[in-house]
Amino acid sequence: MITATGLYKRYRKTVAVDRLSFDVRPGVVTGFLGPNGSGKSTTMRLMLGLDHGEGQTLFDGERFSDIRRPMNKVGTLLEAKPFHPTRTARNHLRMLASANGVGDKRVDEVMELVGLGTVKRKKPKGYSLGMAQRLGLAQALLGDPRILLLDEPTNGLDPHGIHWMRDMLKHLASEGRTIFVSSHLLSEMQLMADELVVIGRGTMIFNGVVDQFVRDFTQSTVIVRGPEAAGFVPALEGAGAEVAKGKDGELVISGMEIGAVGHLAFTENVELSELSTRSASLEEAFMSATGSTEEFVAAEPPTAPATEKADGADNA
């Protein structure tokens, strides 16, 4: 169990993490979501005492800095390639293991577990990003900890690697471990996480189960298709629904349950070829929840000027 209370970090005039409090329960994978620059990594560093700030994080009731041999209790993966380029991967793990009373046998075990057994005596400077992430996970698992804190562990992994990581984390959670994992791959998080902590500009946006997040930050809509769909719109709006036209000409109805739409079609004598609901994805919920808190917003791609230029060229 991780209990974070009042986490706060300021860089001169910028508040990076603003009084965050949340719990991460054992037995489930808890995803940590937020746009770029929202303070996810800073929060994790604060939790581990790597950055100085305010607030307190307890790992099964203990502060990280008070834990003797912390790798046996809390496994961490924070940065993609924090390795000395000329020290072999195995020696990198041996070095960290030596501070935590972990033997060489366990080092070899975790190297095999993450699929790096054949390259364990190679230098990590030759590792791909995906291999480096696997080595990072091996590092996190060294002490067979009950708590894992992983910052973007799927970064750089190929689809097979992502699948492997997902299964691994779900398996570890099923053993009753506490898994706290940040990711920007929302579809991945939808498959992996049971609960979410969502932040934007360092402030808490949501803390709870994934389905609740999707429900809270999106609307489920009703889809209607039929030969007389366009003529059905006034009746729907008259009944208080909001109606929009979809890409393929379907009606996208919000503010009315599917049963009520069906009943209205029946009473209005409108023929329908489709009547269904559309649930929002985690990505849609995430965009809805964090849209106004994005720290770094890119300009829209300049499609219009390019077209005008092309048109101009054609006219000339």
Next chain:
Amino acid sequence: MLDALRYEWTRLTTLRSTYWLTGIGVLCALAIPVIAGFAAGGDPIDAEITAIMLNGGAAFGIPFLAVFMAIIGIFATGHEYRHGTIQPTLTALPQRSRLIMAKLLVVAVVTVVVTLVSMALNALAIAIFWGEVPGLFEDPLASALLGYLVYTLVYTLVGLGLGLLFRGVPSALVVIFLMPLIIENIILGLSFLPMADWLVPVVKFLPFSSGARLLAIEPMVIPDYDLFGRWGSGGVFAVFAALIVTAAWILFKKRDA
């Protein structure tokens, strides 16, 4: 603390640079008595020449071994930041003071052992070329050799402190080379000029120059400069190292990793 010492020992011994820096330092120091032996083997040698050969030329301004061991000291802390390993290090060993203490102890012990081995090898080379090492365990040679041991140790600790202070390798390397070779020599040179004679009282507090006086067979005397003796000068160098290490230690505790 034992865990921290085990960590630092494993860190140091799993780095290739530890071996080649130590090897080059020892070989460079050994080259001095070997070259001297080929050039003038069998000629009578006094305590000053013997000291120069035993400390591998450090006494006349080329402290090969001290410089290479200082680089190992810089790497002990600077590498952690250069390669980002400070994060896994502090998640494996979050007690920062314990980590620094372990680094200081391990690097210091390795430096002392390597310096003793280097002196023993140089003594062996002298014995081969001259048949004996005259006055090895007698003053002033014995004190000068003890001073050399202290000098190398303090030099290395300055390197370790600078690596931690600058949180990287290049800046620390620049300071450790620039300060003794250029800055202190410029201050010493300027102090001889009448218009800059206000620098005279400063000279005896120049840290690296003071450290070099630990190796001297005869105390250096410059009229009006009132330089400290061997151990007083060594004290100046040691205080400088202590200031660097203390400042770095305090900042390490306060700064984000």
